[in-house]
Amino acid sequence: xxxxxxxxxxxxxxxxxxxxxxxxxxxxxxxxxxxxxxxxxxxxxxxxxxxxxxxxxxxxxxxxxxxxxxxxxxxxxxxxxxxxxxxxxxxxxxxxxxxxxxxxxxxxxxxxxxxxxxxxxxxxxxxxxxxxxxxxxxxxx
Numbered sequence: 820x821x822x823x824x825x826x827x828x829x830x831x832x833x834x835x836x837x838x839x840x841x842x843x844x845x846x847x848x849x850x851x852x853x854x855x856x857x858x859x860x861x862x863x864x865x866x867x868x869x870x871x872x873x874x875x876x877x878x879x880x881x882x883x884x885x886x887x888x889x890x891x892x893x894x895x896x897x898x899x900x901x902x903x904x905x906x907x908x909x910x911x912x913x914x915x916x917x918x919x920x921x922x923x924x925x926x927x928x929x930x931x932x933x934x935x936x937x938x939x940x941x942x943x944x945x946x947x948x949x950x951x952x953x954x955x956x957x958x959x960x
Contacts, residue, residue: 821904824877825869825897825944827935828890834861838889839913846911855880858906858947862916862933866890869947871904896940905948914950923949 832838839861850856855872868884870877885893906912916924921931927946928938935943 820874821871821901822874822877823869823871823897823899823901823905823944824881824895825867825940825947826881826884826893826895827865827867827943828893830861830864830866830890831888834864834866842889843911843913850910853880856904856906856909856911858909858912858914858951860914860916860933860947860950865933865935867896867933867935867943867947869906869944871901871906874900892936894936896935897944906951912951914947919950923953 830838842859846857846859853872853876855870855876857868857870860867870880872880881895884890916933924933924946925931926949927942928934933946
């Protein structure tokens with residue numbers, strides 16, 4: 820059974836290219852063997868991530884992420900069974916919101932700034948899907 824899990828958290832330190840490279844390298848190394856795909860979105864000090872895969876594997880990874888010292892205030896936004904993956908092409912893609920037109924964020928939020936802690940989880944999920952559809956995702960090796 821496939822599930823999709825979306826969460827957000829605050830980074831404990833500034834999110835820079837080195838931190839992103841470390842996170843993405845680990846995800847791209849371990850996620851394929853676990854059958855996990857997804858999308859990681861960052862803006863200032865906020866992470867938003869969707870994980871897709873088997874219920875067992877996604878739950879195990881989420882529990883591991885909850886213990887990761889690089890972030891805090893991990894908040895579950897959405898968890899659902901899905902018939903197919905939304906981000907099947909990526910072991911982990913990334914979106915840097917500072918490179919996205921603010922109107923795209925405003926479409927799903929009361930402000931033109933990412934604030935997943937204060938909006939419906941479904942709105943955040945729709946934003947991530949729209950960002951993926953618009954081609955704003957990257958896949959760094």
